[in-house]
Amino acid sequence: xxxxxxxxxxxxxxxxxxxxxxxxxxxxxxxxxxxxxxxxxxxxxxxxxxxxxxxxxxxxxxxxxxxxxxxxxxxxxxxxxxxxxxxxxxxxxxxxxxxxxxxxxxxxxxxxxxxxxxxxxxxxxxxxxxxxxxxxxxxxx
Amino acid sequence: xxxxxxxxxxxxxxxxxxxxxxxxxxxxxxxxxxxxxxxxxxxxxxxxxxxxxxxxxxxxxxxxxxxxxxxxxxxxxxxxxxxxxxxxxxxxxxxxxxxxxxxxxxxxxxxxxxxxxxxxxxxxxxxxxxxxxxxxxxxxxxxxxxxxxxxxxxxxxxxxxxxxxxxxxxxxxxxxxxxxxxxxxxxxxxxxxxxxxxxxxxx
Numbered sequence: 001x002x003x004x005x006x007x008x009x010x011x012x013x014x015x016x017x018x019x020x021x022x023x024x025x026x027x028x029x030x031x032x033x034x035x036x037x038x039x040x041x042x043x044x045x046x047x048x049x050x051x052x053x054x055x056x057x058x059x060x061x062x063x064x065x066x067x068x069x070x071x072x073x074x075x076x077x078x079x080x081x082x083x084x085x086x087x088x089x090x091x092x093x094x095x096x097x098x099x100x101x102x103x104x105x106x107x108x109x110x111x112x113x114x115x116x117x118x119x120x121x122x123x124x125x126x127x128x129x130x131x132x133x134x135x136x137x138x139x140x141x
Numbered sequence: 142x143x144x145x146x147x148x149x150x151x152x153x154x155x156x157x158x159x160x161x162x163x164x165x166x167x168x169x170x171x172x173x174x175x176x177x178x179x180x181x182x183x184x185x186x187x188x189x190x191x192x193x194x195x196x197x198x199x200x201x202x203x204x205x206x207x208x209x210x211x212x213x214x215x216x217x218x219x220x221x222x223x224x225x226x227x228x229x230x231x232x233x234x235x236x237x238x239x240x241x242x243x244x245x246x247x248x249x250x251x252x253x254x255x256x257x258x259x260x261x262x263x264x265x266x267x268x269x270x271x272x273x274x275x276x277x278x279x280x281x282x283x284x285x286x287x288x289x290x291x292x293x294x295x296x297x298x299x300x301x302x303x304x305x306x307x308x309x310x311x312x313x314x315x316x317x318x319x320x321x322x323x324x325x326x327x328x329x330x331x332x333x334x335x336x337x338x339x340x341x342x343x344x
């Protein structure tokens with residue numbers, strides 16, 4: 001869809017502004033995300049706290065990250081978040097959670113939001129995404 | 142209905158549009174606000190919660206609302222449902238675009254049932270955002286106001302020959318809003334299981 005020439009010029013400027021903003025916003029998201037992930041995982045791993053609320057917080061985190069990370073240009077993080085969300089949707093009780101699997105997703109998301117991803121990291125990420133999807137498929141029955 | 146609806150989206154029109162943006166995530170709110178301003182849409186009110194958005198709606202009459210629902214997939218649709226009922230439908234005709242990372246059938250049905258005009262799936266680019274704004278502004282849909290549903294007419298087919306009691310615009314229209322043209326194919330495009338909407342219409 002083509003717009004009026006002036007709107008097209010504004011779109012070009014908006015694209016550039018988004019490109020400029022993305023790294024800063026991405027950094028803020030990454031910091032916030034790792035903090036919330038770590039707090040929530042600590043809560044789920046320990047006996048204290050409301051584990052049901054922690055599980056819901058993880059679901060929200062994964063859902064938001066799926067959309068937002070992609071908008072900031074972190075497509076792989078978005079895919080991993082989608083996979084995590086799909087896994088969390090198969091969980092009925094917090095006790096059913098595989099904490100290590102959540103940690104693996106958290107670490108994969110952190111790596112995929114790095115400024116540069118090495119070829120080796122990329123290979124590991126691809127393998128992890130495939131494994132995660134397979135696990136979700138099995139968990140969903 | 143906003144005087145800006147049904148007009149082709151031009152740079153001049155962009156400068157007049159008042160937007161209500163409901164997005165809880167600060168980074169995403171900043172990004173969308175920046176994009177809208179770069180597109181020459183300076184009149185944007187950002188709300189971090191649906192409660193704040195309700196307060197904003199009391200203070201201003203936006204021409205369009207962008208409502209994110211990823212924090213809680215039920216919250217955005219619930220907000221739209223409630224907002225449509227404020228002051229006997231004061232915002233019944235307000236074009237609303239729901240923003241979500243998910244576009245599965247459940248999400249689409251929730252959005253439609255709540256009275257959203259459009260669903261914009263994340264991630265999106267400035268161009269895609271502007272396309273959705275242009276679409277809902279340039280093509281306002283007839284509004285249905287009934288007991289069970291207030292919002293844009295969801296039917297995609299109209300049967301001009303339908304003569305039922307609840308045919309819109311005929312005397313003796315019922316107000317139960319639960320039957321009508323559907324039997325005669327008027328609502329053929331409705332998803333299975335979707336609640337049939339009323340035949341009353343405003344505007």
